[in-house]
Amino acid sequence: MQKRKLLLGDEAIAQGALDAGVSGAYSYPGTPSTEIMEYVMDNKQAKIRNVHRKWSSNEKTALEAALGAVYSGRRALVSMKHVGLNVAADPFVNSAITGVNGGLVLAVADDPSMHSSQNEQDTRFYAKFARVPLFEPADQQQAYELTRRAFDLSERFELPVIIRLTTRLAHSRADVELLEPRPENELDPETEHNRYTLIPLNARNNYRNLLDKSEKLEQFSEQSDLNKIHGTVAGKRGVIAAGIGYSYFSEYSQTELDIPCLHISFYPTPKRKILKFADNFEEIVVLEDGQPFLEEFLRDARGDRLKICGRLDGTLPRDGELTPDSTAEALGLQTTAHFSKPQDLPGRPPRLCPGCPHADSFDFLGEILETNENARAFSDIGCYTLGFLPPYEAIHTCVDMGASITMAKGAADAGLHPALAVIGDSTFTHSGLTGLLDAIYENSPITVLILDNATTAMTGGQASLAEVGLEDICLGLGVEKQHLHVLKPLSTEKDKNLAVLKEEVEHKGVSVLIVRRPCVQI
Amino acid sequence: MNKLNLILAGVGGQGILTLSTILGQTALAEGLHIKQSEVHGMAQRGGAVVSHFRFNDQQPASSLIPRGRADVILSLEPIEGLRYLPWLNENGMFISASSEVKNIPNYPETKQWQKEMNKLPRKLAVDAQKIAKQGKLRKGANIVLLGASSPYLKLREESILEALKKQFSKHGREIVKKNLALFKKGQQLAAS
Known part of the structure; x- marks a missing residue:
């Protein structure tokens, strides 16, 4: 009898990749894709085989690392949410030009209805644009089987391949019949150096190759039972x-x-x-x-x-x-409701957990905003985005990963004062560092609050790369020592924290306040 | 044909995913095909959480239950289950915990939700929180409700108990025993 296992759509892809002989999984957490990487991390076989399974700083670094792995002949899986592919767009589009050696599969989870996202972008447009083939499973069994076919196709056409799923499939479970696992690829690094060296001379050749492959893929798609x-x-x-x-x-x-x-x-x-x-x-x-x-x-x-x-x-x-x-x-059918939803039933939106350190951060940040009508808090993506809602109402923007620091800098360029940035530790290491460097380079008058809760909380508490040392990162980027503070978000520390913030807001350069207390969920 | 459509509703942190896992393992052990949809991510932070759970002799197609086709709604919080009434079928069973989670400012009067629940032809309200406290397992209300709903779930009791044991075995024998006792309590309530 074949083995049956109850798997989320996300997990079916992870299991599919493991059984297809993947050697490395690369990812940055993002709903609804997070469980793909988490499954690999917890999987016994992955441990025994020593499959690479650590979180990356962001989706771009994840995809580039995976490209290095497939350059070396191994198979790699990269997983991300739809907007993560924006972050990884540069290596993604160019990986179609280089092509791949070992199979490279990108599992991208779209989020229509924006359950946990900022937009509804559809990854199929990306695939078309980059001329990359894309598989779209209907259910968990297909997600499992198509992942292996995606690896096969990737190696056959020497191209990266996307497997696209949407929230509902990513986060629903079904019993899945598993195939026999197959071994990983041996190490076999590329020897033709013009393939992965995209100087115009090589890139033009490679692009023509890609156009040829596209024609063959179109034929394949017409004929395939898929x-x-x-x-x-x-x-x-x-x-x-x-x-x-x-x-x-x-x-x-x-x-x-x-x-x-x-x-x-x-x-x-x-x-x-x-x-x-x-x-x-x-x-x-x-x-x-x-x-x-x-x-x-x-x-x-x-x-x-x-x-x-x-x-x-x-x-x-x-x-x-x-x-x-x-x-x-x-389809012209009726699904009949026999009972109606009672009127005036209040909604129950997500909220910060009792005892959350962010609540204490918003407490003293809120005072600055209340006493200074010109003050703006540019924020970012994480649990702290809930600071937009009452009772906090302590942040004014949330656009994309890392945009808090850069938007604060631009606002300061435009003459806005005080310009504050509010960003979490994991979002900071995802894509806040380069923005901070911009601000330091121009000595921009901004105050950056890094809310360090020692985890990637919103997606369920994954490791945060900030654990390597936020103070050293900031000092290394050029933040002046006297304008780098470590605060503890507690009600008993509120007056002290407020005093530091008030002083730093008036500093005519970059200040960084690391506001540090671990997430209550860890 | 053995077939069930169930909606589980509650507030993030109440143990919906645990229930969903236990039911999934039970149905799998009985050789049934399962589809279940869950809510992950941000909503789990104290927000409204819902899970659709379906099993069938053949693989159910959709992981979401169409409106008007749920056989049972199992709610860990009274107003959370009421949100999904449009999904309940004509003869559907509505089972809810009676203890309120008031983490929102505009929570309705107790009378209001009781009135709504009383309109339903088949319903059962269980003070699961109180029973869990008596059983010295503060977080066990979900298992009390599992017991109370078990007569309507078309799954064999032994299989549910087996899945229960498996789910909690990593927490030690004492916890397993307490959970089994809470399940029985819930079951007795449904029978009385």
Whole structure:
């Protein structure tokens, strides 16, 4: 009997990679992708095999390290949330130009509905842009199996490959049947040095190679069983369902609905297959989680002839994740509510834990903001972003990882005073350091509060690379010793902390306050 | 055909994921196919948490239960379960802890949620917090509710107990024993 295991979508990818003979996993935590790396870290086989499984500073360093591993002939897995791919975009796009030796798979978890994110970007656009193939599983079993196929394809075409999943699949569990594990690759470093040396002379050759590979990949996508028609092609209406959209479609097609469906699990988009399928019908319903990627293609090609129902004509909501209920409506079915939700039921948003050190930080930071209407606190991404909400209301921005320090600097350039930056320890080592260097280089009058809780708290308490020593990092970057303070966020220390902050706000250069107390969850 | 759609609701930190794990292991041991959806990340910080849990002889397709198709709602906090009433089927069972988690400023009057719950054809309110305290296991309210809901879950009692033991064995025999006792208490309440 084959082995069955209960796995999250995230975990199925991790197990898939381990069984596909991966030698290194690289990542920075980010919901909904975090559990991929955590699974590798806790896995017995990974320990025995000594698979690389430490957190990186950020997604860019993670992907570059993985590129070094596959350059050496081994297989590597890099996992990140969708916006993490923005951080890693430079090595990502260029890794398609270099190509790879050992298999390189990027597991990217998109977050439609923005459960824990700043936007709804759809990674399929990135794959198209960089000419990188992308797998999109419908469920956990497929996530497991496609991960191995992604490694195979990566080695066959010598290209990085993306496996895309969305929050709902990342964070739902199912029983998964496992395949026989296979061994890792031997060390076999690249010997042709023009491949990975992207001076224009080499890059032009490599790019032409990539264009050739793209053509072959398009053919592969047209012919592959990864893009498959289910049911008999007949009737007036057909469905095109991608990824988890197919699992929602199946919820109804198993019992109460008989419509043919083209299930898409692989990109580049199989354009001919889609058009050939669509041309059999008067109406096509497009089910995809995320942005209307396939729908836009179909509308451009057949919008004048076919009725296309999806996110762009209002059949499905324009934003937010796809659900079984919105799918049912799009298919003309009813999911009936027999009881209604009581009116006036208050929401229960997330909040800082009782005893959280951030609450004490906001307490003294809040005083500066209250007494000085020009003061602005540029902040960042982490639990402390909850400081935006009452009762704290102590931060004014949250844009992307690391933007607190750089935005404070720019605001100071523009004449805003006092300009404060509020950033967590892990976000600081992710992408705050270079921004701080900018401020030091120009002696910008900003006050940076690094809220050091000794962990990456919001994603569940992963190691923070700041443990190597925040004071030394700051001094090394050039922060003056007399303007570097270590404070303890406690109510008993409030007056002292406020006095230091008041003084440093008036300093005509960079000040850094490391506000340090461990997270109550660790 | 053995098949169940269950919604678990509560507040981050109440042990929804633990319940979800126990149920998953139980169904797996019974040779059933499982799909369950969980909430991870920021919402777990004291916010509303929900988990959809489904099993079937064949693999359920969607990991989310469509509206109107949940057989049971199991709520660790009274107002949290009420949010998901549109998902309960016509003959669905609503089981809730009666102890309130008032970590929000505008929490409704007790009477208000009681009135809503009383409108339902099949419901059971359990003072799980009190029973957990009596059983000297402060965080055991989720297991009391598991016991109370067990007659409606279409899973064999032995399998649930086995999964319970497995879940808590790393915390020692004493904790396992206390959890088993809380499960039984909950079960008795459902029968009375």
